[in-house]
Amino acid sequence: MNKQELLNIIKTKLTEKIQSFENLIAETRASSNDTKSSMGDKYETGREMLQQEINNLQRQLNESLNQQSVIQKISTEPSDKVQNGSLVKTDKGLFYIAVSVGEIISENRKVMTVSAESPLVKAMSGKKEGDTFAVNAMIQTIQKIE
Incomplete structure (x- = not known):
């Protein structure tokens, strides 16, 4: 089995995941701005919920970016013992x-x-x-x- 091919599949999945999180964050921010400009203070709770959602998405995006960083260091060289990249x-x-x-x-x-x-x-x-x-x-x- 080709480890380089596996690595490429993982890189593609991570890139797609990161792009998806970035899009979701942008959409959620846009909806948060709409709420802010068109509604009064009684919708403060709604804005807070949107901010929590943005924070959650940002946390997931950061995790995916960390995974992408880890994957850059993975070796595809053969190994005789179990280790990262095996x-x-x-x-x-x-x-x-x-x-x-x-x-x-x-x-x-x-x-x-x-x-x-x-x-x-x-x-x-x-x-x-x-x-x-x-x-x-x-x-x-x-x-x-x-």
């Missing part, structure tokens, strides 16, 4: 350690993207092919690391 096949699934953007499909195979901060990755970090690890009482065996 593609790990276990008896339970295929995992790409980078940032978490959910399941992606590459070469007609499902790959779950996971963050290095996830409990799954922390449990398998530093392990080699043939090693086992457990997460939530589920034991998995590492079959292959790329």
Whole structure:
């Protein structure tokens, strides 16, 4: 499986996600300005709710920008142990350690993207092919690391 292709898919997903958040923030700000100019003080609560929504969207945008920063540092070089940038096949699934953007499909195979901060990755970090690890009482065996 081509790790560079996986990385490109993740970069595309993150770029789309960032663009979506930026658009939502702009639309919410515009609606907040409309509320401010056309309505009186009794709609202060509505404006506050819109501001909270903008803050929430901004937080999600910042998280996506942080993920984009992390992805720039990911190496596609082969590895003999589990680390950031590894593609790990276990008896339970295929995992790409980078940032978490959910399941992606590459070469007609499902790959779950996971963050290095996830409990799954922390449990398998530093392990080699043939090693086992457990997460939530589920034991998995590492079959292959790329």
